[in-house]
Structures are given as C-alpha cells and as structure tokens.
Amino acid sequence: MNLSVPRRAAALSLTAALTLAGFTGASANATPAATLAAPDIPVANVKQHLADLQSIANANGGNRAHGRTGYKASIDFVKAKLDAAGYTTTIQQFTYNGTTGYNLIADWPGGDPNQVLMAGAHLDSVSSGAGINDNGSGSAAILETALAVSRAGLQPTKHLRFGWWGAEELGLVGSKYYVNNLPTTERSKISGYLNFDMIGSPNPGYFVYDDDPAIEQTFKDYFAGLGVPTEIETEGDGRSDHASFKNVGIPVGGLFTGASRVKTSAQVQKWGGTATAFDRCYHSSCDTTANINDTALDRNSDAVAHAIWTLSAGTTTPPPGPVFENTADVSIPDNGAAVTSTVNVTGVTGNAPATLKVGVDIIHTWRGDLVVDLVAPDGSVYNLKPFSSSDSADNVQTTYTVNASSEVANGAWKLRVQDKAAYDTGYINSFKLTF
Structure with missing residues (x-):
C-alpha cells in the first residue's frame, strides 16, 4: 500500500450509486448471483500462492519491487495460472523511473461487455521485503477467486475482469497508467472496481471502503452474516489503486485489515488482538509468510468471492464429469x-x-429400423430410441440424458442396438458416457 494520495469522500446517494454502478439487478434471463452461494475459497490455496510469491522474492534479492526481477517473475507466475484456467490475459507495459513496469489484465470469457465488474490488487512489494501482506495477500485472494470462477464455470451477466498492478508503492503508477490509457467509452463500461490491498494483517481489523454505497453494503452484509463487525476504512482510503478508478468517476469499493496505525483499545475489544500496529511489519523485511493472520485472510478471501458472485449476477454450469468412450466399430x-x-x-x-x-454415434441408412437401449451394469435397461417405421432419415448421432441415479456408477455399461426391419445396414461408430 502506498500512503501518498489524499482521501476523497464518496458523495453519491444509494439510489444514484446503484444506478451508476449497474447494480440494480440482473437481466431477466439470468439467475441473480445473490441466489447462488459463492464457493468457499480454500485458504490453503491462497496461502500456497503466498508461499510461491515468497519463493520468488527469495530467489530475486528478497523483494518483488518495480523494476526488479522478482516483480516480473511474480507477473509471470500469476499469468501462467490464469492462462491455464481459460482466461484471456494481457500484459501492459509502462515505464517509470527509467525501468519497465507491468500490469496484468485477465478477462473471463462472456458476460455483457458493456457492464464490466473489475477486481484488482497491486502485485509489487517495496524494495525492503517480499511484501507478502502488502500486497501478496490481496493479489493471492483475487487470483484464487479468479480460479474459482473457472472451476465453477461461472456465467455472469456482467463481464468479469481482474487486474494486478505494478509500481503501486511508487504512487499508484500502474493503475493510473491503465485507467489513463482507457478510452472514455471503455471507462464508462466499468460498472464497479473492487480493490484488495492488505487483507491478511497479523493484528487485523475488518475495514470496508465507504465509496460506492452498493459495493460497501455488499461487503458489510457478508461480514454481518459471519457476526464480524466492520468499520469504515480511513487509514489508507484513497491511497491505493482504487483511487485511480475513483478519480475518473468509476464506482469503487474494497477491503483492508490495517497497516501501521495502532489498533485502539475499543478495536481490541471488538476484534481481539493487541493495542499495537495492525501490521508491525508494514513496508519492512519481516513482511513474509509469517506475517499473515490466517483467519483474516480466510474471511477476506471468501468476501472477495461473495462480492464477485453477487455483483456480477450470473449462473453456474457444473464442470463436466469423467468421460468413458468406446470407439471400436460394431456391425449391426x-x-x-x-x-x-x-x-x-x-x-x-x-x-x-x-x-x-x-453419446451415441450410429451410422445407418434407415435409422427408423433401430431400437437403441442403454444397459446398466446390473442389467437394467433404459430405452433411448424406439423402433419407428416412418423415420426414414439416416444415422443416429445425438446425446441422450438418462436418470441413472439408482445405478452404481462403476461397471460395464452397454449400448445395445438391434435392427428390426429388412434392407438397411450400418454400424455403431462410437458410444460414450459423461458422468
């Protein structure tokens, strides 16, 4: 987190903010994401990303700062994960202080391109340390949320975009570059930007940005459901990458667990911990994987996913199960x-x-002659296609859906085909089951 940009208070009414942010509801043809439970984000996965970022820092002079090899290695690490998960990724280069910097943008296919929900975090550290809380924590949380989107096959109404920013610690350089190089028409398509900077502080508080009211309420509602009280974020408000978006009129919001400010006695009563700095290793060499509160990281990572699912409004398609296929020809x-x-x-x-x-692929010159059955391992028969003397078309190439929930999955499943009329012949080309 950078501490050089002044605070700018939000001034939108709730009604106006909902309208401007595009959070007034999903399309008539989509199930609102609020009715779909966001997945639990495994904190072990998030911590593994942090361990990987720590290893990158260790191998590159102890940090992941702008212009250093550790930062470029961090970008490459995140990009590889997203590419494998089906995202369209773009590395944006910029120059600052005579060295090349990088932003990473990842777009999830689909969704309304005129309504973009974006989440971001800065990926760079200061030069004095690995930057695992500041801001590996936010970067890892949105990375794992992006991977959860892929695992769930989320089909949001809005288009989803994730960003990892460079040179934040030098004055929000990367995010400013991104926003300033967006055409005005493209800026207007971003219905909301969610920022996550330091969300695993070792002596944590639970702070919510008070910028866009709709985004703010989404986070407050989530933590209220956990029984965790929140406060309005003031220590770093306007001093992280959300300021780059807010300053051009894009609705913003986000989460924060505290930096160098001291936790008050009232906050200790509220959240536990000690009346010391929220993060005693802020911008120091001890900001390592040992500088993370697992509970805060877990809660905030789940809150990230909740906001993405809720504010993007979408439906999920379960990933396909295992496929078993026989492609050997069988004459009929x-x-x-x-x-x-x-x-x-x-x-x-x-x-x-x-x-x-x-899945049935039968080559035959008069398919009406055929009776096609699925035979379960216990001998139960499910008719897929009856005999029909009037069906003179050729071939049976289709996928049937069968309620086989009463059958044990493992075993020998058979596609049984019989030609019950004269003059036409064919063969089974292939047969497959998708669980």
Whole structure:
C-alpha cells in the first residue's frame, strides 16, 4: 500500500450509486448471483500462492519491487495460472523511473461487455521485503477467486475482469497508467472496481471502503452474516489503486485489515488482538509468510468471492464429469440379433448421476429400423430410441440424458442396438458416457 494520495469522500446517494454502478439487478434471463452461494475459497490455496510469491522474492534479492526481477517473475507466475484456467490475459507495459513496469489484465470469457465488474490488487512489494501482506495477500485472494470462477464455470451477466498492478508503492503508477490509457467509452463500461490491498494483517481489523454505497453494503452484509463487525476504512482510503478508478468517476469499493496505525483499545475489544500496529511489519523485511493472520485472510478471501458472485449476477454450469468412450466399430446385422458396445466405468464414487449423458454415434441408412437401449451394469435397461417405421432419415448421432441415479456408477455399461426391419445396414461408430 502506498500512503501518498489524499482521501476523497464518496458523495453519491444509494439510489444514484446503484444506478451508476449497474447494480440494480440482473437481466431477466439470468439467475441473480445473490441466489447462488459463492464457493468457499480454500485458504490453503491462497496461502500456497503466498508461499510461491515468497519463493520468488527469495530467489530475486528478497523483494518483488518495480523494476526488479522478482516483480516480473511474480507477473509471470500469476499469468501462467490464469492462462491455464481459460482466461484471456494481457500484459501492459509502462515505464517509470527509467525501468519497465507491468500490469496484468485477465478477462473471463462472456458476460455483457458493456457492464464490466473489475477486481484488482497491486502485485509489487517495496524494495525492503517480499511484501507478502502488502500486497501478496490481496493479489493471492483475487487470483484464487479468479480460479474459482473457472472451476465453477461461472456465467455472469456482467463481464468479469481482474487486474494486478505494478509500481503501486511508487504512487499508484500502474493503475493510473491503465485507467489513463482507457478510452472514455471503455471507462464508462466499468460498472464497479473492487480493490484488495492488505487483507491478511497479523493484528487485523475488518475495514470496508465507504465509496460506492452498493459495493460497501455488499461487503458489510457478508461480514454481518459471519457476526464480524466492520468499520469504515480511513487509514489508507484513497491511497491505493482504487483511487485511480475513483478519480475518473468509476464506482469503487474494497477491503483492508490495517497497516501501521495502532489498533485502539475499543478495536481490541471488538476484534481481539493487541493495542499495537495492525501490521508491525508494514513496508519492512519481516513482511513474509509469517506475517499473515490466517483467519483474516480466510474471511477476506471468501468476501472477495461473495462480492464477485453477487455483483456480477450470473449462473453456474457444473464442470463436466469423467468421460468413458468406446470407439471400436460394431456391425449391426440387417433385421438380425442385437449387438452391443461396452464401456467399463471405473473410479467414480457412488451412483451414476440423474443427468447421465449418453453419446451415441450410429451410422445407418434407415435409422427408423433401430431400437437403441442403454444397459446398466446390473442389467437394467433404459430405452433411448424406439423402433419407428416412418423415420426414414439416416444415422443416429445425438446425446441422450438418462436418470441413472439408482445405478452404481462403476461397471460395464452397454449400448445395445438391434435392427428390426429388412434392407438397411450400418454400424455403431462410437458410444460414450459423461458422468
């Protein structure tokens, strides 16, 4: 966190802010994300990202500061994770103090490009240390939230974008560069920017930015649900990257757990801890992985996900399960006995799903002659296609959905096909099950 930009108070009414931020509701064709529980963000995953950032610092002179090799290695580390998760990533270069800096932008496919919900954190440290709380904590939390979006197959109404900023510690340089180089029309598409800078302080408080009322209330409601009281953030308000967005009229909000200011006795009564600095290692060499409060990191990471799911308004598509396929050709005799193609399912726990997908690819010159069944391992038969003398088209190439929830998943599943009329022939080309 940089401490050089003056505070600017929010001045929007709740109604005006909701309208400007685009948070008045999801489209008629989408399920509001507020009705979908955001996933629990595994704090172990977030801590692993912090351990990786610590290792990067250790291998690069002890820091991850602008213009140093540790910062570029940090950018490359985050980018590789996002690329593998299906994001479209862009590295934006800028120059400051004679050295090259980098921002990383990651866009999740889909969503309304005219309504962009963005979350960001600065990735650089000061030169004196690894910067694990400031600001590995915010960077790791939004990275794991972005990966959770991918795992859930989130399909938000709004377009999701994540940003990791360079040279924040030198005066919000990276985020200013990003915002200043956005055309006015592109700025107007950002319905909200969420900032996360220092969210794992070792003697934590729970602070919420009081900028955009809708975003602020989203965070307050989340912590209220945990029974954790919050306060308005004042120590660093306007002094992190959200200021770059706020100064051009973009609605902003965010979270903070405290820096060098001393926790008051009233705050100790409220949150526990001691009447000392929220982060005694702020901008120091001891800001390492040992300088993190796991409970604060866990709560705030979950709050990040809650805000992304709630404010983006979307639906989830469960990731596909394992696929088992047999591609060996099986001839179907004309007006003859039934033949089968078998797939052996292994390693699936419990029963088959109620939405078992049965992929059928049969090449045949008169498909109406065919009766097609799925035979479960216990011999239960599920008819997929009945005989039809009037269906003169060729081939059966489709996917059926079968409620097979009463069947044990593992075992030999068979596609059984019989030609029940004369003159036409064909073969089973392939058969697959998707769990």
